[in-house]
Amino acid sequence: MKAFRHIPFQSHPNSNGFSVCLFLLCALFTGCQSTSTVLSDKAEQPAITQKEAGEQVIEALNRAYGVDTIGLFLDSPRCPDFVEGMFYEDSLPVFQIRGDTAKARRILEASAGSGAFRREADTEHTFTQKELRSILDTISNRFHKLPDGALKSNMDFWGMDNHTALVFFKLNTPAARQAFREHIIDSPAVSFEGPESPMPHSETGVPDTLGISLRPEYPVYSTQTSKASFVLINQSNSNIMCGEEYCITYEDEQGIWRKLPTDHFFFSVGYLVQPGEYRIRTASLYPEVHPNKPGRYRFLYHLTLLDTRTRIQMMTEFRLSNDEKEWKQTKKLKIPIHLTITQNSDNSATSETSADEETSGQ
Known part of the structure; x- marks a missing residue:
């Protein structure tokens, strides 16, 4: 879970003395009048980092589309239908977009009040988070219907990364992968993880x-x-x-x-x-x-x-x-x-x- 933070106002450490000296030098050498110069001790807001800018986008979209603080506004019924998923890249949110990406950017920028995000177009060669969640639901439903046996025992857990559904086996053999494709789902979106053979392990202890x-x-x-x-x-x-x-x-x-x-x-x-x-x-x-x-x-x-x-x-x-x-x-x-x-x-x-x-x- 990401913790969002705001940048506090910071004044320039020498805003008063340095500005007055600069004004006196200006008056002495250029003949400028004191009434024509406005001095201010207001400090400029420090530039925020890319990570903070991305977090502010998520905060704004949470307010616009949902109430969740970790990006799950995507599941809100108020979230635009063209948003198919989201992940982070270089600290910035990347929204997976179905359809017109230029139009999508305009809508999201207006809602977020910022353009500190990226877009990824949905294509036939990539899988969005929405599509992956549907695949994971299928895996879960079919797993629970499996009879006890090698495939069910071998499946440790499953999840997803940005573009792939991940299935972790205790032993990731060709036979295990084939059984999964036959009895669970055969999809190019699924990637298999786990050791293909038992790994050497010489660690010992005391009885x-x-x-x-x-x-x-x-x-x-x-x-x-x-x-x-x-x-x-x-x-x-x-x-x-x-x-x-x-x-x-x-x-x-x-x-x-x-x-x-x-x-x-x-x-x-x-x-x-x-x-x-x-x-x-x-x-x-x-x-x-x-x-x-x-x-x-x-x-x-x-x-x-x-x-x-x-x-x-x-x-x-x-x-x-x-x-x-x-x-x-x-x-x-x-x-x-x-x-x-x-x-x-x-x-x-x-x-x-x-x-x-x-x-x-x-």
Whole structure:
């Protein structure tokens, strides 16, 4: 959101003394009369910047066409029909115009009291914000009608820039793009974003520090499991704060650690875990998006010690297995009985693995 500001009146620092001296010199050498010269200590209004001029245009158009202070007067029924959108370029508003751009400029200048804006003509080769909003509405409506599956899980979010509708995938593969075009919309206005393959990610953390530990709820999960749960245990003397964000990495066949295509965007929420408490964080593995192979995986999770404001990255390892006997016999983490679970814990991942709910020692 843009904050609009006005330039205060500023007087010239030497407006009185300097002007009087100049007048006396003029009278001495040119014989001019004092009655014929008008002195003024009014300062000239300083020139405003291009950014401020553009902001003043938006303020004026808000007053003329709507009540919104961030440019959404475009959605007002009083906004001229020829305005198809707006964006900023070099601090100036650019209005996307359908039809006669010269006439449009005259109308907008009259309403804004300024010409500090630019025009962009609507052509068959460009897409306006109005057209893009319609495309985004179509994407949203068709997304919600999709059955659960690879395409729906792979779509992280969508939005738009000046001329393009942007769709962000967890894994931006040719198959994902083709599925989108077949089931959502096939439009040249849509651009796809996201990694085309899992990116190397060698970052690590610690499983234990200062009485704080991070463990998988089960050491082994099926390669087909959609979720896995992890337990953050606080046996320190400090309150700790953790959030929603996590990262999962896996070791590929060449021994390179890569980031698993999973959630990229998280709500900015803080969860308090006091001494003597533990919190469960459940993560999504999306096997329908990426074929998760048997092997080593890491769960990375940040926390902050509130008394010292120290930020620590925790890490714990777990495995995925396609051996049904192995993951069915794996045993759940045993939580010390004196610890209590936080009220803000996630639900544990449903243990399709657990034929035996008996817990084992840590």
